[in-house]
Amino acid sequence: MFLFLAAYSGCRMSFYELLREKVFKKNRDGTYPLWKASVSGFLAGAMGQFVASPTDLVKVRMQMEGRRRLEGKPPRVKNTAHAFRQILAEAGIPGLWKGWVPNVQRAALVNLGDLATYDTVKHLLLKNTNLRDNYVTHSLASGCSGLVAALMGTPADVVKTRIMNQPTKDGKGLLYKGSIDCLVKTVRKEGFLALYKGLIPIWTRMAPWSMVFWLSYEEVRKLTATSSF
Numbered sequence: 347m348f349l350f351l352a353a354y355s356g357c358r359m360s361f362y363e364l365l366r367e368k369v370f371k372k373n374r375d376g377t378y379p380l381w382k383a384s385v386s387g388f389l390a391g392a393m394g395q396f397v398a399s400p401t402d403l404v405k406v407r408m409q410m411e412g413r414r415r416l417e418g419k420p421p422r423v424k425n426t427a428h429a430f431r432q433i434l435a436e437a438g439i440p441g442l443w444k445g446w447v448p449n450v451q452r453a454a455l456v457n458l459g460d461l462a463t464y465d466t467v468k469h470l471l472l473k474n475t476n477l478r479d480n481y482v483t484h485s486l487a488s489g490c491s492g493l494v495a496a497l498m499g500t501p502a503d504v505v506k507t508r509i510m511n512q513p514t515k516d517g518k519g520l521l522y523k524g525s526i527d528c529l530v531k532t533v534r535k536e537g538f539l540a541l542y543k544g545l546i547p548i549w550t551r552m553a554p555w556s557m558v559f560w561l562s563y564e565e566v567r568k569l570t571a572t573s574s575f
Contacts, residue, residue: 353401355559358394358453362386362461377469383462391457395450400442402449404429448509448525452502456552459498464491464560465575479574484564485557492556496549501541503548505529 365386372378378386395402407429411421423429433441468487477483505528512521522528532540564575 354394354398354453356394357397358390358457358461359563361393362390362457365389366465377473378465380462380466383465384458387461387465388454388458390461392450392454394457395453396443396446399446399449400430400433403433403442403444407433448502448506451525452499452506455502456495456499459495460491460556463494464488464556467491468575481561481564484561488557488560489553491560492553493549495556496545496552497542499552500543500545500548501529504532504541504543508532 366372366378366382370378370382370386404426407423408426411423415421423432430442433444437444464487467490468483471477471483471486472479477486505525508528509519509522509525512519514520522531529541560575567573567575
């Protein structure tokens with residue numbers, strides 16, 4: 347889990363900073379337009395998840411070991427290094443990216459909401475209120491980013507879960523052909539709000555993570571004498 351979070355968060359933030367400073371670039375007054383922040387967040391999330399996909403796959407395999415042990419089955423994975431070797435032996439390097447498409451789609455939407463919202467809300471608060479660039483502003487911005495990230499990511503979670511849990515035959519899904527097909531069928535049969543089943547649990551998980559991450563990230567930047575985000 348730690349390996350995945352380190353790889354994923356490190357990559358997504360590095361990509362976002364690169365896009366914000368070198369590709370799309372901030373305005374002369376230091377602000378970053380919402381459309382630029384949205385595109386940057388979307389791309390950074392997608393690229394970060396793609397790079398971190400091997401560690402995500404290993405994380406899932408390690409988590410499955412707990413269930414196997416409860417069922418009295420012998421362990422298949424001893425540790426992280428063994429999991430990597432096992433995947434490489436079974437499917438080679440491409441096997442490390444098994445199932446990356448739905449994960450990348452979800453990460454792109456979540457980070458569009460998280461990064462773009464935090465960046466935009468924080469600088470709007472600094473520009474239009476008397477709040478300073480401190481933990482109060484960071485907390486307010488992170489609270490907004492956690493909510494928007496949940497709103498953006500829940501449909502992707504619903505689609506991903508349904509695709510993963512559908513019955514299969516010869517390795518092919520019997521209910522959905524892919525993410526778009528699942529999305530369309532879900533809306534047609536159950537209505538648009540079906541895409542937001544589980545929103546509250548997802549938000550209660552994302553909100554604390556968002557606040558802890560952004561407060562920590564801002565403090566680390568301060569301690570390393572780096573400009574505020």
